[in-house]
Amino acid sequence: MQNYRISLNDLPPEGREFHLDDQAIWQNSIKEFGMDCRVTKPLSASIYVLPTEGGWLVRGTLTGEVALPCSRCAEDAPAVVNSRFEDFEEQPESDELDSPGVHTPAMPEEDTASRLVFVNNAPMLDLAAICWEELMLALPVTPLCNTTCxxxxxxxxxxxxxxxxxxxxxxxxxxxxxxxxxxxxxx
Ligand SMILES: [Zn+2]
Ligand SMILES: [Zn+2]
Structure with a gap:
């Protein structure tokens, strides 16, 4: 799959918008995690990244439609995806970046750590990781084929x-x- 890491140091001060509609971004993760999830309308994301004080503002939308197994009868339960998200990626302290090579910052960042990676000390944002996380957040916890199932x-x-x-x-x-x-x- 194509690399969707963007170099945060190369962003213009006014930020930049990225459009992602390569289905492989989501399909690869669906396969990798063995998820029972079928894309029924192509997924598409727009992500706007703006450099700000101490980090980067990451704002975007994710749309499409997937089918999940109904939690009562296991038939297809369609889930329309239409989400907006806004996150902040914090710039780590520079003394955390003294070792060369590729590594993720040693910060207690729970689930967002994989979004930010460092290649030769240059911060990169993994847009594919954001696309995947946002899809997971957008899906219903108990999918139903019909509320009257x-x-x-x-x-x-x-x-x-x-x-x-x-x-x-x-x-x-x-x-x-x-x-x-x-x-x-x-x-
Ligand atoms: Zn029976
Ligand atoms: Zn059902």
């Missing part, structure tokens, strides 16, 4: 959206629901 029969696995199976389905009795809740908590 009935899910699968716990007995036989029939997709109850397509019709009832032969299993007995309990009437929903509020008193029973309370008892079921108690049973669950014992585990």
């Amino acid at each position: 009935k899910g699968l029969c716990p007995n036989c696995g029939t997709n109850l959206n397509e019709g009832l199976c032969a299993c007995e389905h309990e009437e929903v009795d509020p008193r029973m629901a309370v008892l079921r809740g108690l049973t669950l908590h014992k585990n």
Whole structure:
């Protein structure tokens, strides 16, 4: 895949906007992490990077559509991606950059550390890493094919959206629901 690292030292003072629509940026990560996620409308990102006091402002949008497995029935659950994001990449202290070569700053930066990399002490921003992180943040935690999805029969696995199976389905009795809740908590 093409390298999407940009040199932060070479940015003009007014910043620069980057457009990314190479599907490999997302497809490679989907494959790498073995994610059950299918791109149904091409993903596209615009990222604006502005040098500011002590670091860089990173602002952008991500659009497209993916299909995830429904958390109740495992059929396709479409997820429209239409997100805006704004982050700040902090410029590390210069004394942290005395060793040559490629390394990431030794900063307690949790999940954003991989965005900023150093090549021969020059700060580079990995736009592909940003595209991937922003997609992960934009996806629903519990995808649903439909808010009324009935899910699968716990007995036989029939997709109850397509019709009832032969299993007995309990009437929903509020008193029973309370008892079921108690049973669950014992585990
Ligand atoms: Zn479903
Ligand atoms: Zn059944």
